Amino acid sequence: MFSELDKAIIRELQEDLPLVPQPYKVIANRLGINEEDLIGKIKEFQEKGYIRRYGAALRHREMGIKANPMIVWQVPEEKIEEVGKKLAAFPHVTHCYHRPMLPKLPYNVFSMIHAETREQCFVLAQEMAEAIGVDKYDLLFSEEELKKTSMKYFIED
């Protein structure tokens, strides 16, 4: 599905963009293609959705956004679709998924929120609960970040 050139481009784009006036030219040179072709490829990958976002990944903890709980919800099967969509519409929600329930964590909709304080998270959770009409939920705050990296694709072949 991906040509060797595509994979080589992806390997470059998942690294850091050089902070020089013509960064794409630097990468294109490394790949042995010209700058315009690389720019065209990046735009093509964006259109096809291979690149979800081209930009900066920030360390939100450094910006004062220190509370990032996973809020889990117990939602009746027939309401999952509606609840998922409503939760997704909240600006503070960065991730939202339907996932299987665990024996000791009987919740099936998982959402991640990021806010500045824990108190803010509790208020938000309460507002979300009212908006979706679900009162069985739990907040699992992160106590420690043990690893956070970006995935590297196509490096084993």
Next chain:
Amino acid sequence: MDSIDKKLLTIIQKDFPVCSRPFQELGEQLGISEEETIKRMKKLKEQGIIRRLGGIFDSRKLGYKSTLCAMAVPKEKLPQVISTVNQYLGVTHNYLRDHDYYNLWFTLITPSEVNLRKTLTEIERETGLKVYNLPALKLFKIKVNFHVPGVEGERGIV
């Protein structure tokens, strides 16, 4: 961080320009020169506020499989389990969370379903603990850009 830095962060975490002179284009939006834009970017990188500048890929569209895993790890085993889990390249996030049973939560991305199962089995064998696999049955949202505190514009419901 001044207000220009904050505005810069807000722009670049959404959309970094894909054109021949991206820093010039950014500078125009901010009312500063290309040179100053680069200087500010370098500073934000050194300060650790920018973790990476580049492409964020959709693992599924690249044919990869991803999942969320939970483990219930006794306190005394935590250091060993964390080091086992973290050694995998496909483990991109790993957090200790405050739950009285499932305290370790990590994400795993692998080139195939077979590879994913193999990795989970390996972790279970090496730690002697069960890995609970919670693949997404449906994705409703991924949006990993944050409201930069102090910037007007997109605000959460507080």
